[in-house]
Amino acid sequence: MKPVIVLGGGGHAKVLLDTLILQGHNILGFTDLQSQASIWGIPYLGHDVEIEKFSPKDLVLVNGIGAVGNNSIRKKLFCFYKERGYSFASVIHPTAIISPRVVIGEGAQIMAGAVVQADVHISGNVIVNTRASIDHDCRINDHVHIAPGATLSGGVHIEEGAFVGAGAVVIQGIQIGTGSIVGAGAVVIKDVPKNRKVAGVPAHMIG
Numbered sequence: 001m002k003p004v005i006v007l008g009g010g011g012h013a014k015v016l017l018d019t020l021i022l023q024g025h026n027i028l029g030f031t032d033l034q035s036q037a038s039i040w041g042i043p044y045l046g047h048d049v050e051i052e053k054f055s056p057k058d059l060v061l062v063n064g065i066g067a068v069g070n071n072s073i074r075k076k077l078f079c080f081y082k083e084r085g086y087s088f089a090s091v092i093h094p095t096a097i098i099s100p101r102v103v104i105g106e107g108a109q110i111m112a113g114a115v116v117q118a119d120v121h122i123s124g125n126v127i128v129n130t131r132a133s134i135d136h137d138c139r140i141n142d143h144v145h146i147a148p149g150a151t152l153s154g155g156v157h158i159e160e161g162a163f164v165g166a167g168a169v170v171i172q173g174i175q176i177g178t179g180s181i182v183g184a185g186a187v188v189i190k191d192v193p194k195n196r197k198v199a200g201v202p203a204h205m206i207g
Contacts, residue, residue: 004089005051006030006064007077009044012127013064015111017042019093020062028059048077056085063088063107063125067145071161075143078107078125088125096128105142117154135172147184159194168203 004025006013009032017039020027029045030036036044045051051061061081065074078088088107092098096114105124110116113131120134123142128134130148138152141160146152150164153172158164162176165184170176175191182188183199183206192198197207 001025003028003059004062005045005054005059006062007048007051007081008032008064008066009034009036009039010064010066012066014039015130016062016064016091016109019091019111022094028054030064051081051086052084056087060087060089061107062091063109067127067163068147071143071145071163074145075125075161078143111148129166141178150182 004020005028006017009030013030027042029043031045031048031050033047038044063074063078065077067074090104090108092110093112095112096110098116099118101118102116103121105122107124108122108126110128111130114128115133117136119136120138122140125143126140127145129146132146132148133151135152135154137154138156140158143161144158145163147164147166149167151169153170155173156170157175159176159178161179164182167184168182168186170188174188176182177192177194179195180192181197186199186203187201188203196205198204199206
C-alpha cells in the first residue's frame, strides 16, 4: 500500500484517520487550512499546498473534508488534485457489510456499521456514513454524502452532489436530484428535483 495523506483535520478526518490506523496504513500526516496540533501522534503537515511537494506516484490522498448539507468544498478539493494527477484511496471500515456485487468508485468512503446490498453502484468521492443502509440496485453518483443512519430502499438514484441527512428514509425507486438536500429525519416518498431542499414526514419542499 502506498503512504497516505489526509486532507483536513476536522471531525470527519479524525474518523478516517482512526479507520486508516485500524487498517495498518502508513499515514504521512494530514493537512488543514488552519494550524493544528498532531492527532494521536500523526503530524500536521501544513496547508494543502504542502501536498504538491510529493509526487502523485509516491502516495495516495484521502479526502477528509466532511459536508453537512454542502458538498461543494469536498468536490472542489477532489477535482483540484485529480487534475494534478493525484489519486484518492477508498476507505472502507472493516465493520461495514458490503455485497461483493457492489461497485465502489475512487475515493469513496464507507464508514463503520454501514450496509450496502447487491448491485449498488457508488461513484467517486462519495461518503456513506456511519450505520447508513443502502439497499439493492441503488445508484449513488459522484460527491454525494449519505449521512449517519440514513436508509435508502431499493432502486434509489441519488444524483451528483446531493446530501441525505442523518436518519432520513428514502423509499424504493425515488430519485434525488443534483445538489439537493434531504433534511435529517425526513421520509422521502416522491422524487426531489435538482437543487431543492426537502424536510419533514412526509418530506416536502422548503426554502
